[in-house]
Amino acid sequence: MKKLLLSVVIFLLLITGAVTQREFLLTSYARFFTVHNATRGADALVVLSGWIITRLPCAIELYREGYAPRIILTEQRHPFGRLKQVGGDEWSIAPAIIQALHATINLVKVPSLKGGATSTFDEAYDLKEYSLKHHFNHLIIVTDDHHTRRSLYAFEKVLRGTGIKVEAAGAQNDIFNESNWWQYDTGISAYVMEGIKYVVYRFSDRNASFIKNY
Numbered sequence: 001m002k003k004l005l006l007s008v009v010i011f012l013l014l015i016t017g018a019v020t021q022r023e024f025l026l027t028s029y030a031r032f033f034t035v036h037n038a039t040r041g042a043d044a045l046v047v048l049s050g051w052i053i054t055r056l057p058c059a060i061e062l063y064r065e066g067y068a069p070r071i072i073l074t075e076q077r078h079p080f081g082r083l084k085q086v087g088g089d090e091w092s093i094a095p096a097i098i099q100a101l102h103a104t105i106n107l108v109k110v111p112s113l114k115g116g117a118t119s120t121f122d123e124a125y126d127l128k129e130y131s132l133k134h135h136f137n138h139l140i141i142v143t144d145d146h147h148t149r150r151s152l153y154a155f156e157k158v159l160r161g162t163g164i165k166v167e168a169a170g171a172q173n174d175i176f177n178e179s180n181w182w183q184y185d186t187g188i189s190a191y192v193m194e195g196i197k198y199v200v201y202r203f204s205d206r207n208a209s210f211i212k213n214y
Contacts, residue, residue, distance in 0.1 A: 023179070030178035033194050035148040038169040042068040043136040045169075046110075048123055048143040048151060049076030052090040052097065058171035059142040060103045067140060067169075072108040072130075074123040077116025119207050120151045124158035131164050138165045145170035145178070146190050150198045157205040 045059045045068045052073075059071045076090060094107055110123075110130045117123045131139060143151050152168040159166055181187030 026182050027179050029195075030146065030181055030191055033147070033149045033191070033198065034145045034170055034178065035152050035168045036170055038062065038067055038140045038167045040065075040067050042138040042140045042167070043070070043131075043134075044068050044139055045071045046123075046127060046139055046141045047071060047073050048120065048141055048147070049074045049090055049117060050147070051144055051173075052093055054144055054171040054173045055142050056094060056097050057101060058169060060098070060101055060105065062140065062142065062169055063105060064103070070108065071105055072110055074110050074117050074126060075112040077112070077114075077118050120147075120154045120201075121158065121205065121207055123151075124155045127155070128158055128162065128164075131159075132162065136164060138167075140167050140169055142169045142171060144190075145172055146181075146194050150194065150201050153198075154201055154205075 045062055047055045047059045056071075056073075062068070063071055073091060073094065091107075091109055098105055098107075110126050112122070112126050113129060114122060117126060127139065130136075139155070141148075141151055141155055148168040148170045152166065155166045176184040176187030176190070181191050
């Protein structure tokens with residue numbers, strides 16, 4: 001009986017601690033996924049597909065600060081191929097972003113090895129081929145904050161043995177961040193899925209066979 005009572009007390013204390021310290025715990029969880037280690041002297045800033053509205057402006061800022069002499073975009077497979085001309089893709093949106101930010105940049109699109117990347121691993125293999133062909137030795141991948149650790153991990157796996165140095169720079173958005181992500185549906189979706197995807201990426205260097213990529 002005493003052991004049961006002690007177990008209940010400990011359980012209640014743990015629950016109380018989790019509730020009272022929830023902001024600290026949730027913020028700490030989110031910060032794990034963020035990596036900012038970009039250094040100047042890279043051959044290219046690589047804007048990963050997924051959310052160009054935040055990622056390209058971040059790359060432009062780094063370009064202006066002299067981190068790399070060029071910005072390149074990956075080629076993403078359009079989820080609705082038959083309606084691509086209606087909604088456009090990230091490549092078609094990029095010029096408007098550049099114009100709005102009064103930037104002067106000639107973008108380059110990295111050709112996909114499979115008709116359009118559907119994952120970060122796909123992008124890493126595309127960049128490996130492109131970088132070896134153009135003799136790049138240093139890349140900075142630009143993506144959203146919560147995606148930096150996983151994307152960096154994927155690129156390091158794929159580029160292992162090539163001598164190509166890869167770093168990450170995270171872009172912020174105007175909706176959520178590490179300290180409030182649980183208050184927004186988009187933040188919850190981003191960080192919960194990131195935790196699942198990161199675990200999957202730890203055990204593979206290619207797309208998971210049990211997950212269908214569009």
